[in-house]
Amino acid sequence: MATVAAATRPRVPVAGNLTVAGVLRSEWTKLRSVRSTWWLLCTAIILTVGVAVFVSPGATSGRPAPATFARNTEYGSVLSQLALLVLGVLVFTGEYQSGLIRASLSVVPRRLLLLWGKLGAFGAVALALSLASSVAAFVLGELAHRARPGHPHVWFGDPQVTRIVIGAGLVLAVTGIFGLALGAIIRNTAAGLSTIAAVFFVLPLLLRIALPASDQGFLRFLPSNAGGALWNAALSPTSMTPWTGFALLCGYTAALVAVAAWRLQHGDA
């Protein structure tokens, strides 16, 4: 063990001001330095691209419209949104469950800075990964099926294709942020993941079964369906228009972020 004196002398300051850039860098370090981040990101990419290449474009028989084909290549993002939701939830619950949150808030006593830092770092990672995987899914899905008879040869210039491909990525990223905000509110990993599963997977199924046909239109307001509207190929009477749906998903997410900010700022850490 080194001598005590080496630590402390000379007493020149080493710590600078608390800055947004510093908190962003710190949150990036936290993200990159645990294995679960890399596992979940790899899972998300493999699911999105794998489904595009091996499964979904063949789901429509005959010669699909370009928009339908593009939408089919993005089906995997329904699965990979689970990986992003889990990653998002863990950003905060991982800190609360390990006790790290106290160390974090003790060096970032202006607590909202910690939330903005986490949102920024995770949001950037989620957006980059989501867009990369949705574009890769479309491009690789398209190339993989070129040889198939009846393949429509779809590319970015075709009607709605760019909106669908980019939209699938945007929705994936915002869904991850939804998970982050929920984790910040719930603070417990198991409870957070259960809530995610309930909202995104159980509730849509349950309501579809339980609601009478006349009320099925209500389903379009669920976060998963609202987001799904952005990468829908054809407008159905029960779905929202693409950007309205996406705006609603962003609205839900913003509301959760606001609650998370309030809960973080007030009360005990």
Added chain:
Amino acid sequence: MIEVENLSKRYGDKVAVDGLTFTVQPGVVTGFLGPNGAGKSTTLRMIAGLDVPASGQVRVNGRDYRSSRAPMAELGLLLEAKSVHPGRSARDHLLAIGQTAGIGQARVDQVIELVGLGDVARKRVGGYSLGMGQRVGIAVALLGRPRTIVLDEPVNGLDPEGVRWIRALLRTLADEGCTVFYSSHLMSEMAQTAKNLIVIGRGRLIADSTVEQFIAATTVASVVVRSPQTDRLRDLLDRPGVRIATEGPDLLRVDGITPEEIGTIALQAGVPVFDLRVERASLEDAFMRATQDSVEYGATGLENL
């Protein structure tokens, strides 16, 4: 400097901290004592801005810590061992903490060497022992070279060498002008390290003084006398205000009279005295006496063992 003013905190119906007021001065080591459940950890969390007081206020180096511009230069904090994600290495943990204040890898590595984690710093903290986890927490507290340092049970889980190291560390920091405030259950350890003491019980202030004053004010120093004629000596010393206890065949313990008086009386009566010394109570004795009415979770006797 830490200034606590009329600080209170309750959890539901339970009052954890009840109108505490004290000041921790820079340049000396100040110990923080109290039975389990006295409100020590709650108070330390409120000092760091982690818990929100029901009333009252805290100032660290003269201002509210939560609005501090450079928090890591103001306050270094150790709250509980392993406030660390188990899947992260100590090096990455310290880097993430430090980066908020622009602290880079060089200072991180310096502090890792300082606390003796050089060999394991790249391994995941989940596999660390209690003592190693404690060193990570101490490294976090030292990282920003803060003006004030607050440590909750820093010697917990440390080996004897680590305990001695902490003692030297705290004294060195105080000598350099730091405000050093720490809690511990190890009385003998605190008696050796701390100069000032804050003692609380059931969330209220019991004592705010130096260690010496605290012991002197809470306990009575007694005089131990060894003599072959204890019976005669007993009779000679038996006067109002003096209490005498027999400690052995040739040993008396006397309260309420100075050793000078005993020596003079014995000489005049021709009673031989082989040993005459003042025995001061330990910090532990003083603590037990001062807090006997405010023990929250006291064990009962050993009859049912």
